[in-house]
Structure formats: C-alpha cells, structure tokens
Amino acid sequence: MDKAGTIEPKEPKTARGEATRRALLGAAEKVIGRLGYAEASIGAITREAGVAQGTFYIYFKGKDEVFSELVRDMGRNLRHTITGATAGISDRLEAEREGLRAFLTFVAGHPELYRIVQEALFVDADAYRAYFSTFADGYRQGLEAAALGGEVRPGDADIRAWALMGIARSLGERAVVFGKTTPIDDVVDSVYDLFVHGLKR
Amino acid sequence: MDKAGTIEPKEPKTARGEATRRALLGAAEKVIGRLGYAEASIGAITREAGVAQGTFYIYFKGKDEVFSELVRDMGRNLRHTITGATAGISDRLEAEREGLRAFLTFVAGHPELYRIVQEALFVDADAYRAYFSTFADGYRQGLEAAALGGEVRPGDADIRAWALMGIARSLGERAVVFGKTTPIDDVVDSVYDLFVHGLKR
C-alpha cells in the first residue's frame, strides 16, 4: 500500500521509452497545433507518432496532460530563445527590440504556438496564466531596472509590461493567424519607433 | 422544391418566439462564458433559459451557430459602445484614450467577452478573424487620417493599429483573466502616456 512516492501511471523513463514519449509529444504538438484540442483525437496523435493508441496512456494520464505539458514546454523554449537573443544587451530599449525580433521569428517558425497557447485558457487555465505571468514578470523587472537607471521615463512598470507583451502578441498573431506578411525587421522597426517616441508628432 | 429564398431551419420570428430566442442567446452567453464552449451543454443552456432542450433547435441549427451569433453580437455591441464614447472627439490621441477607457469599461462589465471571443478562434475562425479585422481596420483608418493631418508622426498605420489593439486586449485580459484590479482610469493614464511619449526618458 504505497502511493505517495510512486509516480503513478506515467513518468516512465528507460531507454527507448524516452524516445516514444518524445515522439508522442512531438506528434501531439503537430496534431493539436493543426486541428485544435477538441478535434485532435488520441488516435490521430498516436498514428502520427507511429504507435498504438494504448501506448499513449503509458506516458500520459490523458489528453489534457499532454496538452499541459506542451504548453509548459513551449513556454520554456520561447523564453530560452528570447533570453539568448537579448543576453548581453545592456540598453533596455534595444533589448526590448531584439526580444521582439526573437519572439516574432520564433513564432513564425512555430505557427502552432498560438493555437496551443491560446487554447490553453480553456483546457488548462493555470498553465495559461503561468505562461503569461512569467512573461509579464520578465518584462516588468526589465522595465523597473531601466526606470531605476533612468533609461526610461517613470511609469507603472506592470501596466507597461502588459502593454508591451500585448503588442508582441498582437503582431505575432497578425502574422500567423491573419497572414499579414510584413517582413519581421520592418515590424520590429515600426514598433521600436513606437516604443521610443510614441505616436505624437 | 424551394430552398433558395427560405430561411431553412431557423430565423423564425413571431411575437414570443423572438423572446425565447433572446432568452436562449442570453443563456448561451452566460453559460458558454462561464464554462467554455466544450463544457457548455445544450442542456445547460436551455435550463438556464428555462425552456426544453428541443426548443433550442427551433432557433439554432446547432451549438456552433449560437456561438457564432454570440461572437458577432458582442462585436457589434462593443463597437457600438466605443463609437459612442469617441464620437465627436477630433483629437486622435484623445480619441484613442477614450476608446481605450470605453473598451476596458465594457470588458469589465462583460468578463465573458474574453472567453467567448478567444475561443472563437477554435470554434469559428472566420468570426474570430472578422472580429479583429474589423477592429484593426477602424484603428488603422483613424491613424491614417491622423498621420495625414499631421497629428501623429508618420509610420506604418497597419502595424500601429495592431500594436494598439494588442495593448487594449492585453490590458483587458490583465484585468479579467488575471484579476489585476488597477483602476481603469489609472491604466488609461499610463497607456496614454505611453502612446504619446513612448518609453524614452
């Protein structure tokens, strides 16, 4: 009668199992990204992964679980990418600009990111909130530091963080969901100008 | 053998029927807003509306149809509200500010707006695109006119439109989904400052 320590019905790791799990995760990303959560059947996922349906349940408790894992995964990847792209840039505005560029580039390469993250609000609201809260926190800290250093004018860092995040999201969506193909560098330049100077003539 | 002109299985209008339809639509808004599309059963909607399940199909072809109608409805309402709030304001930046205030106020009063509109991407992508395209067009036209009039500095109006829309969306979500309760007027002031001056000190 154990149960507290054991990992229950999943998390199995040994050699090829790891590979199968990855295959499943990758297949889930592809299928869910294409069809959406509701339409993506376990059958379609396992077919894509090249395994039998039952195999799915060796590694995941259910459909929601892969999904949640996917959301966390993508968040990590994206954060990692952006961190890499902005590491070592001391000027805040410039860091903001490069972060945006990295974000838009990543998104262009992972168009399913939107569907999946956005659908998370309905499938796993906690994962959704965690995803955006984490991003917002990052933005906010950067802005606070910059305000302290006198790089940017004073103002509510949290609101600004959400505003900037909204800009990035919106322009990513403009490209991926609405098919507007303005080159990323042009988008970045426009937004940077907006960041720095605002709208006023 | 007609069919072209007739309205098929719905659109019936006669006295109380109209009322029932409205009740159903209102119930759908409430229930879908609360539970999300997938979890919202027809049973729950008709129960909320106080009618039998079959009644639902007198007025709507299916679950998707109410949903689509809801999305369009909300878009119209919101647009109407914002138009009303900004009518007669000739200064573009000020109009932008009041539009944002109206938007955030509306959203605070209709927290289910987010769930529903956001879920539309999965249930009825066309309605989703129409919703945001319409908004973006409005923003863009306003910005183009302002640029022509020399009120704002030159720049890509479409990109700016999407950026501003993203800011509004993000801050609405910050309140409704993430429960941050900064007073609307404070949010508006912060964002306005950002609009006008940008971040640079």
Next chain:
DNA sequence: TCATAACATGAATACTGATTCACCTTTCAT
C-alpha cells in the same frame, strides 16, 4: 370559434472518441 401555423416539450436515438485491459514483445541485469 375554429383551423392552422408557431411554438414548445423531453424522452429516445446516435454518434463520437477517450480510456481500459488482457495479452504480446523487447530489453537487460544477473
């Protein structure tokens, strides 16, 4: 006042797809 179109009912049907399970195969430590 009654014929008829609208409107309403809710139990029965139908379908879809997630999850289970009894059994087979591969791996590898000893």
Next chain:
DNA sequence: ATGAAAGGTGAATCAGTATTCATGTTATGA
C-alpha cells in the same frame, strides 16, 4: 541464457451529449 520489468498492442468498452422526433400547447386571423 533467462526471467522480470518495461514497453507496446488494438479491439472492446463506456460515457457523455448533440440532435431528432412524435406529440402536445398556444395564438391568431378569418
């Protein structure tokens, strides 16, 4: 070389609900 443990299979359940339908009820125009 061998027997657990880990990994894998896929057909058979099973649950949940959208949709249908045969049957009432209400309203109104002639």
